[in-house]
Amino acid sequence: MLPVPEQVETRTERPPSIPITRPWMDEREAEAARRPILSGWITQGPEVAAFEREFAAMVGAPHACAVSNCTTALHLALKAAGVGPGDEVITVSHSFIATANSIRMCGAVPVFVDIEPGTFNMAPDLVESAIGERTRAILCVHQMGMPCDLERLVAVARRHSLPLIEDAACAIGSEILVNGRWEKIGKPHGDIACFSFHPRKVITTGDGGMLTTARPEWDRQFRLWRQHGMSVPDTVRHAAREVIFETYPVSGFNYRMTDVQAAIGREQLKRLPEIVERRRALAARYAELLGGVPGLVLPPEPSWARSNWQSFCVRLPEHCDQRRVMQRMLDRGVSTRRGIMCAHREPAYVAEPWRAAHPLRESERAQDTSIILPLFAQMTHAEQDAVAAALIHSIEGKHAV
Numbered sequence: 001m002l003p004v005p006e007q008v009e010t011r012t013e014r015p016p017s018i019p020i021t022r023p024w025m026d027e028r029e030a031e032a033a034r035r036p037i038l039s040g041w042i043t044q045g046p047e048v049a050a051f052e053r054e055f056a057a058m059v060g061a062p063h064a065c066a067v068s069n070c071t072t073a074l075h076l077a078l079k080a081a082g083v084g085p086g087d088e089v090i091t092v093s094h095s096f097i098a099t100a101n102s103i104r105m106c107g108a109v110p111v112f113v114d115i116e117p118g119t120f121n122m123a124p125d126l127v128e129s130a131i132g133e134r135t136r137a138i139l140c141v142h143q144m145g146m147p148c149d150l151e152r153l154v155a156v157a158r159r160h161s162l163p164l165i166e167d168a169a170c171a172i173g174s175e176i177l178v179n180g181r182w183e184k185i186g187k188p189h190g191d192i193a194c195f196s197f198h199p200r201k202v203i204t205t206g207d208g209g210m211l212t213t214a215r216p217e218w219d220r221q222f223r224l225w226r227q228h229g230m231s232v233p234d235t236v237r238h239a240a241r242e243v244i245f246e247t248y249p250v251s252g253f254n255y256r257m258t259d260v261q262a263a264i265g266r267e268q269l270k271r272l273p274e275i276v277e278r279r280r281a282l283a284a285r286y287a288e289l290l291g292g293v294p295g296l297v298l299p300p301e302p303s304w305a306r307s308n309w310q311s312f313c314v315r316l317p318e319h320c321d322q323r324r325v326m327q328r329m330l331d332r333g334v335s336t337r338r339g340i341m342c343a344h345r346e347p348a349y350v351a352e353p354w355r356a357a358h359p360l361r362e363s364e365r366a367q368d369t370s371i372i373l374p375l376f377a378q379m380t381h382a383e384q385d386a387v388a389a390a391l392i393h394s395i396e397g398k399h400a401v
């Protein structure tokens with residue numbers, strides 16, 4: 001047996017006064033959670049079905065299927081695309097590790113391509129050279145809510161007859177310009193888009209995920225897989241006037257979302273336009289507050305993209321030590337996170353197979369030189385001023401607190 005590494009527990013005596021994020025929930029979500037609790041139907045029932053309909057309508061997708069989280073959504077998306085053992089999937093290392101892990105869950109090998117330094121997203125120019133005989137799919141990530149260059153990525157995928165799957169974990173409410181019109185991420189523009197409702201994302205159900213697709217056969221497949229491959233859903237058997245025996249035509253998983261989560265999600269969805277509007281206003285205000293700081297690089301937004309600003313990630317001036325800046329800010333009560341991780345640098349991927357088509361220089365540089373600032377819908381201007389002041393102070397290297 002291999003020794004199991006311990007999880008590190010860090011004790012915090014005084015939590016920072018400005019957290020990196022804070023979910024926006026109140027009595028409305030609490031009240032919504034009462035409905036399924038008191039109804040007698042608490043998992044994958046009417047609330048989940050309603051949440052799926054409302055989510056599909058919001059992004060403009062023909063189908064939406066709710067699952068337990070975005071990692072399981074990615075697993076099912078890749079499986080539907082035909083990804084299996086020995087296959088390769090082109091993706092980025094510069095992402096939360098779940099992106100690469102979902103490929104490994106299929107027994108396939110991630111092939112990492114580098115990112116564009118501005119948007120932190122997959123560089124479309126580099127994808128083609130990474131495609132090989134065993135490539136089975138392309139998995140792009142709308143990193144931190146910033147849409148990928150889907151027009152170019154879809155073109156590469158179509159040219160090679162490869163399915164394009166969008167890891168849209170962070171991109172609920174983000175938009176791209178398509179033929180002169182703004183469309184939501186998740187329509188989908190690729191073949192399948194996967195979303196997360198983890199509290200670190202823009203709206204939350206605690207945990208939860210959603211798959212959107214235009215293909216009815218894939219949507220049916222997701223519904224089978226998420227409930228143990230069962231031919232007849234519980235809701236249908238419950239409502240039937242005749243006895244029904246279910247069958248299990250395929251082996252599946254338990255990737256269900258509960259009705260308690262879905263009821264909360266429906267309330268969160270109502271708040272989404274206001275959440276995104278506030279986040280955009282706060283991102284614009286960060287740009288004003290920090291625009292003149294020498295050497296600090298702010299995140300650009302391409303003219304064809306509208307981010308939901310799930311994260312606001314800045315590049316530190318070259319002379320700065322990332323950890324020291326973050327510690328100084330924490331000492332002033334401001335929580336930050338370092339730039340997005342690179343899966344290939346983690347101990348887990350010493351053991352796991354992966355391949356890189358070229359050096360991942362921009363991915364590594366982004367992780368090492370950028371930090372993520374606090375941003376949440378309820379953030380006050382005073383809090384934002386305090387973050388900006390803490391950052392400027394920490395960059396300048398003054399030690400007085």
Ligand SMILES: *Cc1c(COP(=O)(O)O)cnc(C)c1O
Nearest residue numbers: 069070071096098099169196198
């Ligand atoms: C958060 C995140 C995930 C995982 O989402 P879960 O719902 O926690 O499984 C996957 N990909 C990206 C890019 C993420 O940010």
